Amino acid sequence: xxxxxxxxxxFSTIRKNKxxxxxxxxxxxxxxxxxxxxxxxxxxxxxGMTSVFAQDATNSMQIFGGRTTKAYKGTPEGKRIQxxxxxxxxxxxxxxxxxxxxxxxxxxxxxxxxxxxNFGNFNVSPVHDTYKEIKNFEIIKGRFLNQNDxxxxxxxxxxxxxxxxxxxxxxxxxxxxININDIKFKVIGVFHQSSFDDNSREIYIPITVAQKIxxxxxxxxxxxxxxxxxxxxxSQNIERQITYKMAARHNFSKExxxxxxxxxxxxxxxxxxxxxxxxxxxxxxxxxxxxxxGVIGVFNIMMIVVKERxxxxxIRKAIGxxxxxxxxxxxxxxxxxxxxxGYVGLIAGVGLLESISQFDIIEKVYPPAAIYFIDPQVDLGxxxxxxxxxxxxxxxxxxxxxxxxxxxxxxxxxRDE
Amino acid sequence: MIRLQNxxxxxxxxxxxxxxxxxxxxxxKKGELVSIMGSSGSGKSTLLNILGLLDNHDEGxxxxxxxxxxxxxxxxAAKLRxxxxxxxxxxxxxxxxxxxxxxxxxxxxxxxxxxxxxNKLALEYLDKMGLKEWAHHMPNxxxxxxxxxxxxxxxxxxxxxxxxxxxxxxALDSKTSVEVMELLKEINKSGITVIIVTHENDIAHMTDRIxxxxxxxxxxxxxxxxINNTESVQIPIQE
Numbered sequence: 001x002x003x004x005x006x007x008x009x010x011f012s013t014i015r016k017n018k019x020x021x022x023x024x025x026x027x028x029x030x031x032x033x034x035x036x037x038x039x040x041x042x043x044x045x046x047x048g049m050t051s052v053f054a055q056d057a058t059n060s061m062q063i064f065g066g067r068t069t070k071a072y073k074g075t076p077e078g079k080r081i082q083x084x085x086x087x088x089x090x091x092x093x094x095x096x097x098x099x100x101x102x103x104x105x106x107x108x109x110x111x112x113x114x115x116x117x118n119f120g121n122f123n124v125s126p127v128h129d130t131y132k133e134i135k136n137f138e139i140i141k142g143r144f145l146n147q148n149d150x151x152x153x154x155x156x157x158x159x160x161x162x163x164x165x166x167x168x169x170x171x172x173x174x175x176x177x178i179n180i181n182d183i184k185f186k187v188i189g190v191f192h193q194s195s196f197d198d199n200s201r202e203i204y205i206p207i208t209v210a211q212k213i214x215x216x217x218x219x220x221x222x223x224x225x226x227x228x229x230x231x232x233x234x235s236q237n238i239e240r241q242i243t244y245k246m247a248a249r250h251n252f253s254k255e256x257x258x259x260x261x262x263x264x265x266x267x268x269x270x271x272x273x274x275x276x277x278x279x280x281x282x283x284x285x286x287x288x289x290x291x292x293x294g295v296i297g298v299f300n301i302m303m304i305v306v307k308e309r310x311x312x313x314x315i316r317k318a319i320g321x322x323x324x325x326x327x328x329x330x331x332x333x334x335x336x337x338x339x340x341x342g343y344v345g346l347i348a349g350v351g352l353l354e355s356i357s358q359f360d361i362i363e364k365v366y367p368p369a370a371i372y373f374i375d376p377q378v379d380l381g382x383x384x385x386x387x388x389x390x391x392x393x394x395x396x397x398x399x400x401x402x403x404x405x406x407x408x409x410x411x412x413x414x415r416d417e
Numbered sequence: 418m419i420r421l422q423n424x425x426x427x428x429x430x431x432x433x434x435x436x437x438x439x440x441x442x443x444x445x446k447k448g449e450l451v452s453i454m455g456s457s458g459s460g461k462s463t464l465l466n467i468l469g470l471l472d473n474h475d476e477g478x479x480x481x482x483x484x485x486x487x488x489x490x491x492x493x494a495a496k497l498r499x500x501x502x503x504x505x506x507x508x509x510x511x512x513x514x515x516x517x518x519x520x521x522x523x524x525x526x527x528x529x530x531x532x533x534x535x536n537k538l539a540l541e542y543l544d545k546m547g548l549k550e551w552a553h554h555m556p557n558x559x560x561x562x563x564x565x566x567x568x569x570x571x572x573x574x575x576x577x578x579x580x581x582x583x584x585x586x587x588a589l590d591s592k593t594s595v596e597v598m599e600l601l602k603e604i605n606k607s608g609i610t611v612i613i614v615t616h617e618n619d620i621a622h623m624t625d626r627i628x629x630x631x632x633x634x635x636x637x638x639x640x641x642x643x644i645n646n647t648e649s650v651q652i653p654i655q656e
Contacts, residue, residue, distance in 0.1 A: 004532065005526055012514045012515075312512055314510075315510045315511075318469075319499065319524045320528070322491070322495040323491045323495070325527065411471045414471075414508075414510060
């Protein structure tokens with residue numbers, strides 16, 4: 001295989017037919033390039049979408065109160081289910097797999113938030129300190145709410161970077177006081193969150209404070225929690241458990257799908273993963289067919305090569321070349337062309353993907369799309385797989401021409417003037 | 418060295434069957450210089466191809482170097498050709514993208530001789546042919562006579578027992594023809610059997626024995642030099 005003479009023979013024929021070889025190689029290179037690029041782009045899209053959707057952790061669930069659609073034990077349908085602090089505490093205690101759990105309440109009329117002369121309409125969400133483990137925040141300055149803030153009913157606030165830009169355009173926000181419904185809250189942290197909604201402007205305050213000074217009740221609007229290492233089936237089980245518990249507590253039918261809204265991100269993310277696997281498979285099919293076209297090109301070329309070299313092969317056989325050595329010669333040339341040009345395509349594809357992520361090309365071309373496209377890469381396994389596919393297809397492309405060459409009878413070849 | 422008995426060969430072209438050799442009986446001894454003559458279509462090239470294991474015979478017995486040649490694998494035939502036979506062709510049949518030395522060395526490549534050794538040997542043989550300075554020239558930079566001498570060197574490098582030459586002077590002018598024939602005669606003197614296919618009378622007359630073919634049969638055998646050919650056996654040979 002690593003016979004210098006054989007390689008010299010191969011290179012000398014390649015040199016003799018540069019244009020033809022390059023054009024053939026080009027088709028193979030294009031195939032691999034397309035495969036690598038599409039796979040990488042698909043991966044980038046998957047990463048992007050995952051990160052956008054993963055503003056809620058992919059192992060999280062959320063529960064909202066709904067309205068009953070079935071009459072149950074004397075209560076007519078249409079009853080509103082209002083969750084309260086006890087529901088939160090009960091779930092926290094009874095579901096073992098829960099990792100972090102946080103409730104969220106609601107402040108009526110808390111729209112206009114101001115600092116000095118700057119003001120804006122922001123969404124104020126009263127939550128527990130654990131909320132930061134459920135949402136994927138990136139803390140830029142300071143910290144998020146902590147247990148002491150909740151226990152001591154501190155009037156503190158964590159604001160999104162977008163909010164900071166509006167309220168504190170020219171100064172730092174930390175330790176300044178902002179007005180929420182005319183009550184002053186101290187800024188303890190600034191965070192960033194990615195979202196599909198470019199207009200998201202979030203403010204978080206301790207839920208204990210909100211219930212005490214704004215609501216004066218123990219109502220909560222939703223409960224969010226994350227689960228540790230659970231399968232989709234387990235998560236569905238937990239969903240059912242919760243429904244049963246809440247049905248007992250709030251007196252509604254377990255079969256009533258609308259009394260309680262449960263958003264199961266574990267299930268959703270699996271659906272999502274399925275979608276992307278399908279896209280990936282589609283890309284593979286396109287890529288493989290493109291490579292196949294390239295390989296058919298190599299096959300064609302090798303057929304022509306054998307035809308053109310009939311005489312030379314005849315001479316070789318006359319002076320003692322065995323059929324196997326002739327097969328080896330043609331086969332290796334085919335493998336070499338496919339492998340070398342495939343490698344070029346591989347490098348080009350990886351190079352393009354790398355430069356896209358290195359130089360933020362999407363950000364520059366079309367900024368809104370950038371968040372849906374993160375870190376486009378192909379992993380080593382795919383690169384190795386593609387290389388193996390190349391060598392095998394190269395061998396296949398060379399096999400039949402090689403067999404044809406081996407079958408050449410010297411006298412016929414020598415007659416071929 | 419070579420013993421043919423009732424050799425038949427026909428080619429099928431479409432629906433036609435062309436009977437080329439119609440029973441050839443021939444015995445060529447070791448160290449002979451023989452020519453095969455005949456007009457085109459007489460079957461002389463076919464006979465040479467069969468002798469050179471480039472083609473199979475349909476019928477009859479062919480013994481080469483005391484070994485009966487029957488249908489054998491391509492690999493075996495290639496090996497025999499490589500070890501026993503050397504070929505010289507009318508159109509030289511040098512490989513165009515290899516220089517003279519590489520062309521000469523090629524048979525040794527198939528004997529798995531190391532590159533260094535076979536190139537050295539190739540240079541020696543080229544030197545014998547007076548072509549040392551031309552070793553690194555490509556075939557298209559050589560004259561016809563030079564090309565044929567390169568081809569002879571290539572045939573000789575494996576030290577074969579038999580040289581088969583198919584119209585070796587067919588593409589050469591008369592002066593170089595004589596040179597090439599002298600070369601072949603010299604090779605013959607070193608003990609190698611040389612068989613030349615030709616249609617030129619003067620070339621044939623430079624050999625010891627002329628085998629005249631006509632319509633696939635041996636028409637006559639002319640001994641040119643009785644003294645050298647006392648060993649030649651009259652045909653047909655009885656086993």
